[in-house]
Amino acid sequence: MVHTQVGIVGAGPAGLLLSHLLHLEGIESVVLxxxxxxxxxxxxxxxxxxxxTVDLLMATGVGARLARxxxxxxxxxxxxxxxGHRIALSDLTGGRAxxxxxxxxxxxxxxxxxxxxxxxxxxxxxxxxxxxxxxxxPIIRYIQHGRQSExxxxxxxxxxxxxxxxxxxxxxxxxxxxxxxxxxxxxGILVAAPPSSDxxxxxxxxxxxxxxxxxxxxxxxLYLQCxxxxxxxxxxxxxxxxxxxxxxxxxxxxxxxxxPILEKSxxxxxxxVVEPMQYGRLFLAGDxxxxxxxxxxxxxxxxVADVRVLSxxxxxxxRTKSTRLLDAYTATCLRRVWRAQDFSSWMTTTLHRVPExxxxxxxxxxxxxxxxSPAAATSLAENYVGVERV
Ligand code: RFL
Ligand code: PHB
Numbered sequence: 531m532v533h534t535q536v537g538i539v540g541a542g543p544a545g546l547l548l549s550h551l552l553h554l555e556g557i558e559s560v561v562l563x564x565x566x567x568x569x570x571x572x573x574x575x576x577x578x579x580x581x582x583t584v585d586l587l588m589a590t591g592v593g594a595r596l597a598r599x600x601x602x603x604x605x606x607x608x609x610x611x612x613x614g615h616r617i618a619l620s621d622l623t624g625g626r627a628x629x630x631x632x633x634x635x636x637x638x639x640x641x642x643x644x645x646x647x648x649x650x651x652x653x654x655x656x657x658x659x660x661x662x663x664x665x666x667x668p669i670i671r672y673i674q675h676g677r678q679s680e681x682x683x684x685x686x687x688x689x690x691x692x693x694x695x696x697x698x699x700x701x702x703x704x705x706x707x708x709x710x711x712x713x714x715x716x717x718g719i720l721v722a723a724p725p726s727s728d729x730x731x732x733x734x735x736x737x738x739x740x741x742x743x744x745x746x747x748x749x750x751x752l753y754l755q756c757x758x759x760x761x762x763x764x765x766x767x768x769x770x771x772x773x774x775x776x777x778x779x780x781x782x783x784x785x786x787x788x789x790p791i792l793e794k795s796x797x798x799x800x801x802x803v804v805e806p807m808q809y810g811r812l813f814l815a816g817d818x819x820x821x822x823x824x825x826x827x828x829x830x831x832x833x834v835a836d837v838r839v840l841s842x843x844x845x846x847x848x849r850t851k852s853t854r855l856l857d858a859y860t861a862t863c864l865r866r867v868w869r870a871q872d873f874s875s876w877m878t879t880t881l882h883r884v885p886e887x888x889x890x891x892x893x894x895x896x897x898x899x900x901x902x903s904p905a906a907a908t909s910l911a912e913n914y915v916g917v918e919r920v
Contacts, residue, residue: 609734667684
């Protein structure tokens with residue numbers, strides 16, 4: 531039977547970065563991914579990297595293209611009552627910033643790094659199952675090229691996203707689940723048109739929330755609040771543009787550049803945390819353990835933070851057999867996760883259209899405060915670029 535030190539389920543940012551960080555410590559791993567390489571490299575998702583995420587990718591040798599192509603942003607705009615208000619992220623945080631770089635670009639860079647270091651990443655595998663997680667010899671079984679295969683591992687990392695199988699391997703009676711669903715979703719589009727603003731715009735409007743983001747000097751990324759029961763068929767291109775123009779409009783006549791829509795999808799809004807993030811020798815990381823609504827742009831950054839903690843803890847174990855950092859894994863990760871849950875929930879409940887008039891007055895009071903008080907703006911800015919200590 532094949533043996534590896536760490537069996538990793540999922541080749542998203544969490545699984546690939548974990549494999550890369552372990553490799554730098556001389557620890558071998560095998561990554562198993564159910565989708566094709568082409569599919570994971572093209573999946574359009576996050577775009578905002580916190581300062582700490584960028585620093586880690588740079589420091590570990592996978593940041594060359596990010597340094598060339600990533601767009602450093604030193605501010606974001608909050609737009610409400612027809613007016614824009616800039617939050618000066620860098621001025622308020624001692625020079626920290628966010629970088630716009632598509633998640634699929636991070637994934638491409640990590641796959642290249644793993645394969646050029648002769649790392650093992652199996653794509654297109656089926657029926658992955660984890661066995662004996664609560665023993666010293668956990669096993670992963672899967673089907674590849676129609677054949678049943680098995681890997682014996684010292685540890686298993688469940689980096690298989692929210693709909694993965696690893697979390698379900700843990701007996702439900704041992705898990706505490708914390709969850710909140712929101713009654714709205716986002717329609718997201720990728721547009722072949724130059725961005726209409728140099729910075730991100732979070733717009734609060736009577737017709738619902740809208741977000742202007744970007745991927746490159748030629749590609750705009752836009753989102754719109756919709757009902758959580760809506761399907762993409764209810765959002766023909768003309769309706770999307772009509773809503774975006776209305777929700778992003780300003781009193782002084784700002785214009786949104788339109789263009790061909792390259793990709794279109796609906797994303798549900800959910801907050802979810804599972805505790806503990808460990809069962810025996812199985813450790814969950816990233817979306818497999820927690821989901822935040824995308825309004826705070828934190829999901830990918832949390833996945834990166836988890837695997838940074840996990841790789842350090844596994845390294846300690848392989849070097850010294852000390853379980854001290856592994857034992858602290860859940861508690862260490864969840865401090866940051868709950869900070870991000872709070873911030874994401876604040877952004878979500880502040881910016882989305884809600885039914886109660888009382889709540890809408892509270893939203894406007896919050897928005898006016900955060901755009902006029904340096905103390906409130908600093909709090910938003912340090913959370914947005916990513917808190918250093920949690
Ligand atoms: P992923 O990226 O979902 O990767 C999991 C991988 O596991 C594979 N898999 C399996 N493989 C083998 N066997 C199985 N049984 C498997 N089941 C699943 C999957 O195919 C996949 O390749 O999880 P990971 O690595 O934890 O990364 C998390 C991030 O992807 C996620 O948090 C972010 O995309 C969230 N997010 C954002 N995060 C940010 O930090 N900044 C943002 O600006 C941001 N914007 C967003 C977002 C997510 C969005 N959507 C679509 C949910 C915007 C959107 C619209
Ligand atoms: C994105 O560019 O995809 C993006 C930006 C900010 C968010 C969420 C998504 O809050």
